[in-house]
Amino acid sequence: MIKETDLENIPDLLIKFNEPLSNYTYTKVGGPADILAFPATIEALTELSAKAKATDTPVTVLGNASNLIVRDGGIRGVVILLEKLDSVKVAGYTIEAQAGAKLKEVTQVAQANSLTGFEFACGIPGSIGGAVFMNAGAYGGEIFQVLVSCKVMDAAGNVSVLSASEMQFGYRHSVIRDKNLIVLSAKFELQAGDPTQIQNEMDRLNFLRKSKQPLEYPSCGSVFKRPVGHFAGQLIQEAKLQGQRIGGVEVSKKHAGFMVNVADGNATDYEKLIALVIEKVKENSGVTLEPEVRIIGEK
Numbered sequence: 001m002i003k004e005t006d007l008e009n010i011p012d013l014l015i016k017f018n019e020p021l022s023n024y025t026y027t028k029v030g031g032p033a034d035i036l037a038f039p040a041t042i043e044a045l046t047e048l049s050a051k052a053k054a055t056d057t058p059v060t061v062l063g064n065a066s067n068l069i070v071r072d073g074g075i076r077g078v079v080i081l082l083e084k085l086d087s088v089k090v091a092g093y094t095i096e097a098q099a100g101a102k103l104k105e106v107t108q109v110a111q112a113n114s115l116t117g118f119e120f121a122c123g124i125p126g127s128i129g130g131a132v133f134m135n136a137g138a139y140g141g142e143i144f145q146v147l148v149s150c151k152v153m154d155a156a157g158n159v160s161v162l163s164a165s166e167m168q169f170g171y172r173h174s175v176i177r178d179k180n181l182i183v184l185s186a187k188f189e190l191q192a193g194d195p196t197q198i199q200n201e202m203d204r205l206n207f208l209r210k211s212k213q214p215l216e217y218p219s220c221g222s223v224f225k226r227p228v229g230h231f232a233g234q235l236i237q238e239a240k241l242q243g244q245r246i247g248g249v250e251v252s253k254k255h256a257g258f259m260v261n262v263a264d265g266n267a268t269d270y271e272k273l274i275a276l277v278i279e280k281v282k283e284n285s286g287v288t289l290e291p292e293v294r295i296i297g298e299k
């Protein structure tokens with residue numbers, strides 16, 4: 001396991017010890033990370049990864065923690081947040097963004113540069129790294145439609161560039177997960193558009209989102225994947241589960257696909273409620289729901 005002294009000489013690296021991850025997750029649940037690291041340069045990330053590898057310390061990379069339930073026992077080893085690696089560069093029709101840049105901000109940069117094609121993502125609260133990992137999507141758009149290439153680091157610290165066709169994108173899935181890669185940055189290609197029209201479309205989608213989703217509460221977005229031929233929210237509604245609560249976590253009354261942390265709930269509440277919803281929906285409709293949210297860490 002990595003020691004404090006292994007890390008103190010790495011420049012551009014902020015470290016917190018035994019840091020509660022509930023301070024960072026959208027659900028507001030999650031126990032402590034042994035070590036929470038914020039590299040501000042790729043060199044710092046590389047050095048940290050090398051030290052972790054040399055000491056057999058497990059490494060977990062998080063983005064904006066908007067699609068996660070971190071269990072109450074927290075995460076052992078090093079948890080890396082890439083929020084300081086957030087540069088966004090525009091060149092012609094191309095935008096290159098580092099993994100820690102917020103997806104929402106990148107869509108705003110696209111609008112400000114009269115670039116269309118990224119409007120679908122304007123309300124998704126993830127980072128670029130998390131969005132690529134998940135192949136995030138909304139309102140008919142998905143990351144795979146705009147991504148040209150992705151710079152990644154493997155566990156040995158090797159950096160390479162994957163083309164879109166090498167990303168093996170699927171529904172909320174990419175090769176990043178299968179190969180345990182770290183997304184460093186991603187390049188997107190958009191088209192010339194009218195900034196007013198782009199803004200109007202983003203406003204329309206954000207209005208839709210606000211009217212349908214319980215954005216006033218902590219949550220992790222849609223908890224379940226869309227089952228083939230069905231909508232998870234509808235199946236949950238039909239099973240009369242809206243408002244069902246375990247501890248402080250409840251199936252949203254506004255959008256049945258969301259579970260909201262209404263009263264200081266914890267990850268155990270989330271996991272129990274997920275299991276209950278899977279069981280009841282199966283009983284009611286015969287369909288087995290599969291979580292979209294990633295559940296990580298120790299009980």
Ligand SMILES: Cc1cc2nc3c(=O)[nH]c(=O)nc-3n(C[C@H](O)[C@H](O)[C@H](O)COP(=O)(O)OP(=O)(O)OC[C@H]3O[C@@H](n4cnc5c(N)ncnc54)[C@H](O)[C@@H]3O)c2cc1C
Binds near residue numbers: 099
């Ligand atoms: C209110 C709300 C609305 C949402 N709406 C949508 C929606 O419309 N569409 C949609 O697709 N999703 C939606 N989500 C879910 C979530 O925002 C997306 O899945 C988003 O892409 C996750 O990005 P993140 O940075 O938060 O990733 P995290 O939640 O931090 O991580 C998700 C996974 O990605 C991995 N990861 C993150 N960064 C990296 C990296 N740099 N390298 C390697 N692995 C990495 C993590 O290890 C983890 O396994 C919503 C969530 C909320 C709370």
